[in-house]
Amino acid sequence: MTEFDYEELGLVAGLEIHQQLDTETKLFCNCPTTQREAAESVRSFTRYLHPTPSELGEVDEAALEESQVEREFEYLGYDSTCLVEEDDEPPHPMDDEALELSLEIAQLLSMTPVDQAHVMRKVVIDGSNTSGFQRTSLIATDGEIQTEAGPVGIEDLMLEEESARRVEETDSGVVFSLDRLGVPLVEIGTEPDITSPKQAREAAGRLGMILRSTGSVKRGLGTIRQDVNVSIEEGARVEVKGVQDLEGIENIVRGEVRRQAELLEISEELQDRNAAVGDVQAVSDVFADTDSGVIRGALDAGGAVKAVPLFGFDGLVGREIQPDRRLGTELSDHAKRHGAGGIFHTDELPAYGVTEEEVVALRDAVDAGEEDAVAIVAADTETAELAIEAAADRAAVAIEGVPEETRDANEDGTTSYLRPLPGAARMYPETDVPPVDIDPAAVETPELLDEKVDRYVEAYDLDPGLAEQVAFGRRFTTFEQAVEQGVDPALAATTVESTSTELRRDDVPVENLTDEHFLDVLEQVDAGDLAKEGVGEVLTVLAEQPELSAATAIEEAGLGAVDEAAVREAVREVVERNASQVEDEGMEAFSALMGEAMGALRGKADGEVVSSVLREEIQAKL
Structure with a gap:
């Protein structure tokens, strides 16, 4: 753009x-x-x-x-x-x-x-x-x-x-x-202090x-919405409703600037041409034998075709003002507000089953010349009348410049007409709710998230990247509560952010997990009843069966913590199975055997304990 x-x-x-x-x-x-x-x-x-x-x-x-x-x-x-x-x-x-x-x-x-x-x-x-x-x-x-x-x-x-x-x-x-x-x-x-997208x-x-x-504050789609008010010097204040994300805000501002700049150029050209909007006229007879599906359907249902001549508008109704949106689209937006499917105009005709002969006849019927355009609406008689009048009103405003209005944000960064800007008459007192005295001294000021990042790095020795993920994530309060209860900060941070993200990518319904689930699981690790390597598997069980306690989920996952004797027995079996590799590679076999040992224990033992025992058992074989 x-x-x-x-x-x-x-x-x-x-x-x-x-x-x-x-x-x-x-x-x-x-x-x-x-x-x-x-x-x-x-x-x-x-x-x-x-x-x-x-x-x-x-x-x-x-x-x-x-x-x-x-x-x-x-x-x-x-x-x-x-x-x-x-x-x-x-x-x-x-x-x-x-x-x-x-x-x-x-x-x-x-x-x-x-x-x-x-x-x-x-x-x-x-x-x-x-x-x-x-x-x-x-x-x-x-x-x-x-x-x-x-x-x-x-x-x-x-x-x-x-x-x-x-x-x-x-x-x-x-x-x-x-x-x-x-x-x-x-x-x-x-x-209105913002001066760029x-x-x-x-x-x-x-x-x-x-x-x-x-x-x-609530998180997720639809819980936060941004409206943007935009104007340029010779344009008008336009309120764009319902921008969903930050990138969308930048695109909407950029797109609205283009729309207003294009409309101002169109206005200048229309004024140079002494453009005017004519009276609405009935033109159903022009299309009595039409093959246009839209028009034929309206007439067969007892409806009508209404037209308005746009004197001096030729070539400008079809001018693009935003990607795939034209002045004609603006007219159509207003027509749609009254129940019509949209408008046709001569800048785009013949098309949609309307022939060249019908376009010539249409121009003749409303006294439109070569420098003029014509807009039409086909619908039931009342809708057609209201819709073409609305389109005509919007065309008249195009001669003057950019109208103040409320617009809807589209997914592609463009906007479409919603309604006029609301005025002061919109507000009046609510008599059913009593006034409330405000005491700001009773309210504590929260810590900003970027301040939290610095504190997490300094107080808990977290990696800056992980600290930022936790502070800006949805569960920083869970992290802080876990640390207050004595859980290792690195484990708590990794669990609420990295582990949750991995589970989500594996299609685990993590949205079912509550703060209590995370705290319960972390307490099990802190008490020695669950190895940290088993946290993801237990959270998976809880996500699928949220009514369970962490202790029950550990049992269901078969991940009850084992003592060092059981760890040593499992590690010895791994070393014995790979005796020739140990004999050939010595301690260099450690990495391959560590993965096998952890798999054999299935998250029942802490990785540091397994690592220590494995080194001892390999050394004993050399």
Whole structure:
């Protein structure tokens, strides 16, 4: 992708990081925060959501557009689902654990907490909240993080409830799962201090490290989401939702800069041509005998073909603004919001079964000349009318420049239109939750992960690479607890990181292993009841049968520790079987025989003990 001069273009960007907190219960009820499988649901119910005015009687533009598409929302409930999640009971007071964690994060970001947290309602009618709004509260303001390109200010930290998890799209609407709804979530918003894609990635990485430093945030796909606000000097602020990884952030910023730069060039050209958008017209007659499958299907079902002339747009509707995305794709995104499959336009026709003769007839029907383009939608009459009007509105905006809007991050680094940017009318007070007084003095500041790395190296003599793996891994709290209980630091570190990784690569379901499993196994090693060489095998048994204790898993694996007499007997048998090799090679036979001896003992004995005994037995034969 082309690299721009971001300073010359006037790039400014900001981040919004959304991170789920790993608390026992949800933010406004006592339900657990564990994820469930949709197949576990025990009931469901449906809702239709509509926008409501704010306290000042205003209706949010984004919510209004969302409501123009009538959709049914189905919600899957579980044996743990309560009336608060179903919006049939008022919310409970804010969860203390979530508030304390959010204050820890605020301290790590050098932020100033508010004196009192007030809960607000944020209108959301895309179905992701049963109530039609999301509850959110400002916790702290005015922080800062450092990047190589300079400081990035942190504007605010919000504590809010997570939305419901989207399960599937249906013909009538969307199915959501209530297991995620209400999980505590912090939203961290930066100032627009970011001036390059690389800095955006670095800032997001730094924020992610700070969040993980608490040891109390959820990990895994979907537990952290990044939104990116991007604009260039003559463009507009665009919010890109749902960027999943750090590399994606860099690609999204770079791609959005290109999109805005291309749209500005298109706008300049359209203005030079005195471009304009004409009136929507019915053109079904033009396609009465068409062989186009899409158009034929719409007409045969009693639908219609609607068209809009785009005067001065010829050649520009098909101009690429992102990889495999054109101005026509932008128009199509808006049409799709109203239920159409998309649009056709004359920059790409004849194609899709539409003939050259039909294109000529289409131009004639709407009085479009050679310098003009025409966009059409084929669908049922109401959908076609709404969709072509939406496409026409977006074409008119293209003459002016870049619109402010919210966009969705695609996997290929491009973006697609979601909705207008929300406005102030989106927020109003939540009257069912009392304010909470905040006492930051009662909260201890966690140790940053990069500080942990240094401490692990210095205090435990860990290799720097292993220390970093442990500190940035999911089980640093398990490691620290094991060391506090007297377990050898190198063994604890290797077990929670290297051994876990090896088992995962062997398709062992390590996700079934709890902190207690690891601590129990390490305690068995420390007590001399299990050789460290058997740790992987015992963890495998526990992963497959998590209800077992470590002692039972050791028995099931046949790995009970053996005494030195048994080790010596097994080693002597190995040496006797390889007597000729020992006679020929002497101590040089040690390496080959060591592997055989360890295999014979199957992890029942410590490798250092086996090594010592083997050396003695080989020496006795010489």
